Amino acid sequence: xxxxxxxxxxxxxxxxxxxxxxFYSEVKQIEKRDSxxxxxxxxxxxxxxxxxxxxxxxxxxxxxxxxxxxxxxKKRFQQLSILVHPDKNQDHAxxxxxxxxxxxxxxxxxxxxxxxxxxxxxxxxxKKYVEHTKEGKPTIVEEDDPELFKQAVYKQTMKxxxxxxxxxxxxxxxxxxxxxxxKREWQKNFEKSRDGSVDSWQNLQANTKGKKEKKxxxxxxxxxxxxxxxx
Numbered sequence: 001x002x003x004x005x006x007x008x009x010x011x012x013x014x015x016x017x018x019x020x021x022x023f024y025s026e027v028k029q030i031e032k033r034d035s036x037x038x039x040x041x042x043x044x045x046x047x048x049x050x051x052x053x054x055x056x057x058x059x060x061x062x063x064x065x066x067x068x069x070x071x072x073x074k075k076r077f078q079q080l081s082i083l084v085h086p087d088k089n090q091d092h093a094x095x096x097x098x099x100x101x102x103x104x105x106x107x108x109x110x111x112x113x114x115x116x117x118x119x120x121x122x123x124x125x126x127k128k129y130v131e132h133t134k135e136g137k138p139t140i141v142e143e144d145d146p147e148l149f150k151q152a153v154y155k156q157t158m159k160x161x162x163x164x165x166x167x168x169x170x171x172x173x174x175x176x177x178x179x180x181x182x183k184r185e186w187q188k189n190f191e192k193s194r195d196g197s198v199d200s201w202q203n204l205q206a207n208t209k210g211k212k213e214k215k216x217x218x219x220x221x222x223x224x225x226x227x228x229x230x231x
Contacts (some may be wrong), residue, residue: 039083043092046084046099056161058119060154061106066123070111077107122164126157 046055055061062076080103082088089096109115130152 037079037083039089039096042080042083043089043095043099046102047095051102053162053165054158055102055106056165057123057157058106058109058116059123060158061102062110066120073107073110077103081107122160123153123157126160127153129156 045051046061059066062073062080064073064076068076081100084096084099084103086093086096086100109119130149
């Protein structure tokens, strides 16, 4: 009986220890999360070299999961915007301004349901890419390792966002080149038309002047005087 009671005590202690370790782990995660949410760390994260591509993912900018509600998005925006606001970080106001603009842009994008859906679609494509095999070979990430799987999805998603941005810039560059070409053609045709109009005007003036001079010469020509003949 004593042994049985001891066993129960031991079992209860094990359950208590397990619950405590779970609680302790959650506390450490909260501490880790909160330690990241400092002005210095967030400004560095949002403005470091290469951040322009990392910041293409609005969810990553705000450090929130794609499944969160609009209310949670709003709360995170308020939290980050206060941390990186230039008025609060006057020692490096330029970088703070850049970070604030990134946060503000991400927040506004996620408020737009159409743009939010596009971002979610990119993330979903990245996730499916990692989940499925490529050319018959399994991906390097084991799906039973949540952390590695999450990292792989993150990397693939960043790659997709970067590729889309590059394509967008290339398209915009082509459009600018077309616009510039059309402008040059218009200017060329305009100058040609203008030169033609000037030539026509000069020819018209020359012809008019010539006619006036001829008319004046005719008008000023002295009349012939006929000599009287005497018988």
